[in-house]
Amino acid sequence: MKVTEAHNKRVAEMKFFSVYPHYVTKVEKKGRTIAELHEVINWLTGFDDEKIQELIDRKVTFETFFNEATLHPNAHLIKGVICGYRIEEIHNELTRKARYLDKLIEELARGRKMEKILRKEKS
Structure with a gap:
């Protein structure tokens, strides 16, 4: 999907406090903890x-x-696809950062190991 200016504006105006409970629900439903969510954030x-x-x-x-x-x-x-958007193709910096957060939380909820979620440069 292509990111539009309207989409970028919507992301910028979203309230963190209103999305945060959904993050908590998503990770707890999959057996992860708020402490792990906070570690990712x-x-x-x-x-x-x-x-x-x-x-x-x-x-x-x-x-x-x-x-x-x-x-x-x-x-x-x-990197990868989140919410139908390929992160590498998002040019708006704020929208890309929001999708980074979404991607990390999705990986946490899917049971990926923390050391994989918290990327390290390859030597």
């Missing part, structure tokens, strides 16, 4: 549990969420 964004809760309480948009994040240097290693 921390790896991608640099946010600790306290900061995640603060962002939820502030009801920030995904645009603010990722503007405050320090993206992991290996985030570019996240």
